[in-house]
Amino acid sequence: MNFSFWSDNELIQVSDSLPENFKRPPVEKYTVNYNQIPYTGYWGLCAAVNRALDEGFPITEPFFYAHITEQELAHIFRSDSSVQIPLFEQRLKILHETGRILIEEFQGSFLNLIKSANGSARTLLKLIVDHFPAYRDEAVFLNRKVTFYKRAQILIADIWGCFEGQGIGYFADIDMITMFADYRVPQVLKFYNAIEYSDDLKSFLKRNALLTSGARYEIEIRAASIVSCRMITEKVRKMIDSEKPVIINGIQIQKPIINDILVDFYLWNYRVDNAAEIDSNSLPFHKIRCIFY
Incomplete structure (x- = not known):
């Protein structure tokens, strides 16, 4: 279920001719209130799952979600805003398909x-x-x-x-x-100039236009992000390897590990924690509606 959480109203067209002090209206998002705390995006999905478990729905069990009804899933994913979870029909289909395969081929x-x-x-x-x-x-x-x-x-x-x-x-x-090529991490990489976009791509993103899955721009952004994160990993590894060993009470402390997973986790969380700064000082993230991210 971990895919496509941005809202359709983020596709508002922004003209280059608008005044510099123009502020886009607040974007309403898919929101789930859990324990009196509102969650959006991926965390909204997690909140919906936890809420469902609290309500007695065995949503993590293949034997349940292989046969979950449209009404049950709509209740589980219900939003506390006017924006419902995107691609609902695809999510229902994937749950049925995944549950069936786990039951038939992996004993559930x-x-x-x-x-x-x-x-x-x-x-x-x-x-x-x-x-x-x-x-x-x-x-x-x-x-x-x-x-x-x-x-x-x-x-x-x-x-x-x-x-x-x-x-x-x-x-x-x-x-x-590798890192997990989505639409958020590339935005942070661009914010720090770890990747660069062509003028044509910048113009396209400023229009908040919708990309199609498999489009050249999309593939290039995702591929460049993978390469960039691997380079960051390799650079940090060299920095770690160059440090002198730390010995405490005669015991050498193991040096920290680093890989593309940890780089991605850091960048994704950085985007969440600094969303306002990144959104106001960088290009919009590339918009695409698909089941892959």
């Missing part, structure tokens, strides 16, 4: 799929993409197939992070996972 448990990967992130990624069509985040660029697999990779990264790389969260090759 995603844990069985994780175990079959034998501690390999690369193997688990292939298993996810091969078995679940909704995770096949692929496109064609200059007559070549390119793959991003944003949601499949973040699924693995979340398991690794939640279990702190131990037990079912251990993956010997976790560093093969």
